[in-house]
Amino acid sequence: MAQSAQRVLEMTARGILVAIGNPLRRDDGAACRVLDLLPQQMGWEQRRCQQLTPEVGAELAAYQTVVFLDADAMAEQARLDRLPDAAGSNALSHASTAAEVAALARKLFGFTGHAWLCRIPASDFSHGEGLSTRAEAAARDCAHLLQHLQLRSPHELHFAGKKELGDEQAPDLGHETDAAVFLRDLG
Amino acid sequence: MSRIVIQPVTRIEGHAKITVQLDDSGQVESARFHVTEFRGFEKLCEGRPFHEMPGLMARVCGICPVSHVLASSKAGDMLLGVEVPVAAQKQRRLLNYAQLLQSHALSFFHLSSPDLLLGMDAPPAQRNILGLLERDPDFLRRGIRLRQFGQRVIELAGGKKVHPGWSGPGGVHRRFETGQRDEILTWIPEATESVTLALDRLKGLLDALREEAEHLGNFPSLFLGTVDADGGLEYYEGLLRIVDGGGNTIAENLDPRHYFTFLGEASEDDSFIKSVYYRPFEYPHGHYRVGPLARLNVAKHAGTPLAERELREFKQRGRGAVCESFHYHLARLIEMLHAVERIGELMEDPDLFGESIQAKASLNRREGVGCCEAPRGTLLHHYWVDAQGLMTRANLLIATGQNKAAMNRAVEQAARHFLKTADLAGAEPSEGVLNRLEAAIRCFDPCLSCSTHALGQMPLVIEARGRQGDLRWRKARSAF
Numbered sequence: 001m002a003q004s005a006q007r008v009l010e011m012t013a014r015g016i017l018v019a020i021g022n023p024l025r026r027d028d029g030a031a032c033r034v035l036d037l038l039p040q041q042m043g044w045e046q047r048r049c050q051q052l053t054p055e056v057g058a059e060l061a062a063y064q065t066v067v068f069l070d071a072d073a074m075a076e077q078a079r080l081d082r083l084p085d086a087a088g089s090n091a092l093s094h095a096s097t098a099a100e101v102a103a104l105a106r107k108l109f110g111f112t113g114h115a116w117l118c119r120i121p122a123s124d125f126s127h128g129e130g131l132s133t134r135a136e137a138a139a140r141d142c143a144h145l146l147q148h149l150q151l152r153s154p155h156e157l158h159f160a161g162k163k164e165l166g167d168e169q170a171p172d173l174g175h176e177t178d179a180a181v182f183l184r185d186l187g
Numbered sequence: 188m189s190r191i192v193i194q195p196v197t198r199i200e201g202h203a204k205i206t207v208q209l210d211d212s213g214q215v216e217s218a219r220f221h222v223t224e225f226r227g228f229e230k231l232c233e234g235r236p237f238h239e240m241p242g243l244m245a246r247v248c249g250i251c252p253v254s255h256v257l258a259s260s261k262a263g264d265m266l267l268g269v270e271v272p273v274a275a276q277k278q279r280r281l282l283n284y285a286q287l288l289q290s291h292a293l294s295f296f297h298l299s300s301p302d303l304l305l306g307m308d309a310p311p312a313q314r315n316i317l318g319l320l321e322r323d324p325d326f327l328r329r330g331i332r333l334r335q336f337g338q339r340v341i342e343l344a345g346g347k348k349v350h351p352g353w354s355g356p357g358g359v360h361r362r363f364e365t366g367q368r369d370e371i372l373t374w375i376p377e378a379t380e381s382v383t384l385a386l387d388r389l390k391g392l393l394d395a396l397r398e399e400a401e402h403l404g405n406f407p408s409l410f411l412g413t414v415d416a417d418g419g420l421e422y423y424e425g426l427l428r429i430v431d432g433g434g435n436t437i438a439e440n441l442d443p444r445h446y447f448t449f450l451g452e453a454s455e456d457d458s459f460i461k462s463v464y465y466r467p468f469e470y471p472h473g474h475y476r477v478g479p480l481a482r483l484n485v486a487k488h489a490g491t492p493l494a495e496r497e498l499r500e501f502k503q504r505g506r507g508a509v510c511e512s513f514h515y516h517l518a519r520l521i522e523m524l525h526a527v528e529r530i531g532e533l534m535e536d537p538d539l540f541g542e543s544i545q546a547k548a549s550l551n552r553r554e555g556v557g558c559c560e561a562p563r564g565t566l567l568h569h570y571w572v573d574a575q576g577l578m579t580r581a582n583l584l585i586a587t588g589q590n591k592a593a594m595n596r597a598v599e600q601a602a603r604h605f606l607k608t609a610d611l612a613g614a615e616p617s618e619g620v621l622n623r624l625e626a627a628i629r630c631f632d633p634c635l636s637c638s639t640h641a642l643g644q645m646p647l648v649i650e651a652r653g654r655q656g657d658l659r660w661r662k663a664r665s666a667f
Contacts, residue, residue: 051248054331055338103317104316104320108324108328108331
């Protein structure tokens with residue numbers, strides 16, 4: 001445990017959370033809400049952008065881990081997915097997907113770390129501020145997930161799941177949780 | 188009679204469609220470019236304090252917000268009746284060049300170069316920036332870095348990359364610091380090299396793209412743009428000049444604050460963009476083009492050494508004026524080179540760092556006009572206010588609206604040429620042919636988010652139809 005924790009320390013020492021979405025389109029701002037819910041001492045850098053563009057990829061090379069956060073109308077529950085190294089493209093759009101930006105960052109700007117996508121279930125994308133009840137609950141779940149995965153400081157490490165933490169507020173993510181996969185892949 | 192509809196038109200800013208009408212023999216009868224977006228900012232701003240306008244108008248567009256901030260700020264300058272301090276003027280110029288650079292980089296490298304480098308007939312799944320990633324990663328990386336540079340300049344001076352609220356009536360809100368200059372200077376050599384390489388690359392491709400250059404909007408027209416006192420390239424402050432397809436001066440020394448005396452506007456039934464025309468030639472014959480192609484046609488010189496050389500070579504491609512809309516791409520790169528040179532010059536200009544950045548005054552006029560050159564062309568904001576400084580009316584003349592007639596003509600020309608050569612008898616036009624119709628529009632790099640604001644100036648029809656397509660009710664309004 002200590003060895004894998006040390007490797008996680010090294011790999012996640014320089015991490016960045018990239019929140020995608022428009023806070024003025026209700027649930028589309030769920031990713032920004034997740035960042036708002038995270039404690040300031042998390043230690044990871046944060047970016048907020050309404051739309052992912054290739055220029056974001058140019059900034060990723062300095063980091064070992066990037067987690068993109070995005071509201072997702074198709075997601076049924078909060079989840080954290082590893083992004084593939086290569087990506088297809090949406091030829092119709094001038095906005096890029098997280099997978100595309102990560103692929104650009106690898107091939108053009110020397111990004112060698114791990115890229116993840118945190119999907120936040122959402123349903124209301126109308127004009128306005130504030131999240132739907134569902135998206136707010138999902139944002140809190142995602143914040144909990146990230147909080148228990150990331151470093152509070154270089155000397156601490158938190159794992160997901162109620163059993164490990166004894167934290168009744170933590171989401172119950174099951175046996176082979178995405179969190180466990182996240183940590184295993186980092187090692 | 189049958190129709191071919193391309194919707195949405197891809198790799199442009201905003202939503203549009205192209206309709207090609209065929210006659211019974213399968214030949215092109217007509218073709219039109221329709222804008223299907225509606226934004227309505229001219230109505231939204233009524234009742235708001237004029238000081239709010241730069242911040243509000245920046246939201247017109249996420250690609251060229253700085254242009255709207257500047258035009259709006261200048262309209263506010265006129266309402267206050269002030270002379271903006273030199274340092275503030277220099278900052279405004281700096282961000283205008285930075286925006287030109289990042290917007291043109293987006294247009295050329297991300298939206299248009301897939302066609303140019305990968306081929307008009309390449310499969311759509313590959314004809315995008317990820318296709319470029321496989322074919323020429325260094326080219327793509329340089330393009331992304333150029334856009335990043337422009338955005339970084341805006342972020343450093345304006346506070347944020349998108350919708351910077353740093354400028355308002357009377358000046359700007361933050362001083363420019365020497366630390367910011369030092370960072371910007373480190374970018375200049377790479378940016379200069381990248382644009383130069385892109386220019387050489389495009390020029391090398393032009394022979395292979397001769398058919399596209401000749402048939403994607405090649406026609407004589409008027410060209411309108413801003414020039415300085417010596418007739419050189421100018422993007423922030425100057426007078427308007429109009430030339431014809433032969434390069435002959437039609438009008439010059441036109442004060443943009445009196446645009447309404449020489450420019451007229453018209454609504455059309457099939458699009459949310461207003462059309463703009465040169466009044467002495469009347470509508471629709473008075474249509475003209477704006478933007479990079481027009482600016483290089485109206486300017487007598489560039490004023491920076493590298494761009495000067497390119498401008499002279501560019502002008503040799505036409506007889507007095509370059510009329511091929513396809514050469515908007517080349518003009519865009521020349522403007523990028525000019526912008527990089529100007530940004531470098533401003534970094535060495537001590538006036539940029541002046542302490543006085545804001546002129547303060549109360550409302551002194553009830554009407555103000557602001558004009559600047561946006562990436563896509565000449566942009567005008569015209570405001571009317573009441574005695575309390577609340578907006579009673581606004582009129583926006585957007586570049587893409589001024590190019591609308593030319594875009595229609597380009598689409599029709601492209602359709603007549605490329606569809607005529609395709610086998611239409613019982614077969615669908617090929618993807619490459621349809622892409623060429625879209626490419627005719629992409630030459631103009633239209634920003635449709637900016638262009639659709641007039642409310643109540645065109646009949647607005649709303650239809651409610653049942654599941655079977657039957658008409659339940661229809662409402663039509665001629666004014667709001």
